[in-house]
Amino acid sequence: MTFTRWVLDAAGFSDFGSAIAPEPLLQKLARPAVREHAARNPESAEARVMAGFLRVLEDGDPLQHYQDALTLEPGNALAARLFTRAVLSQVDYAQHELPHLYLGNPEDDIALLERTAALDIDPAQQSLIAEFIAAAQAALRDGHDPGQLRNRS
Numbered sequence: 001m002t003f004t005r006w007v008l009d010a011a012g013f014s015d016f017g018s019a020i021a022p023e024p025l026l027q028k029l030a031r032p033a034v035r036e037h038a039a040r041n042p043e044s045a046e047a048r049v050m051a052g053f054l055r056v057l058e059d060g061d062p063l064q065h066y067q068d069a070l071t072l073e074p075g076n077a078l079a080a081r082l083f084t085r086a087v088l089s090q091v092d093y094a095q096h097e098l099p100h101l102y103l104g105n106p107e108d109d110i111a112l113l114e115r116t117a118a119l120d121i122d123p124a125q126q127s128l129i130a131e132f133i134a135a136a137q138a139a140l141r142d143g144h145d146p147g148q149l150r151n152r153s
């Protein structure tokens with residue numbers, strides 16, 4: 001795991017921002033190492049964060065892995081940053097068709113946003129979270145049914 005962390009740092013993943021790494025490096029080295037580390041250390045917040053970022057485990061999406069990491073280690077700044085980024089991205093996509101259509105479930109998004117707001121994050125992100133919560137609440141008031149896409153024929 002230490003070597004994998006070093007390789008990812010060298011590839012520009014030091015803060016798990018956006019970086020480019022060769023797919024063979026990820027496929028043959030990083031993902032297998034993280035997968036094995038996560039299997040051997042289910043209580044490792046670091047393994048959950050890396051699993052989410054590298055999308056290596058089949059048992060959950062990145063957002064769930066970041067949530068798991070925060071449950072295991074509430075003060076994990078990297079997990080909080082990645083969780084916040086994932087939530088904001090997901091909700092931004094869900095709301096991009098407003099006021100006509102909400103893609104997703106506004107109630108679920110409000111719960112995620114409230115959990116994100118409770119984290120120690122940037123004030124600018126707190127402001128964005130407040131805007132997203134207000135838009136999701138408005139969508140609920142306007143009768144946006146979370147199942148409306150499935151019910152269209």
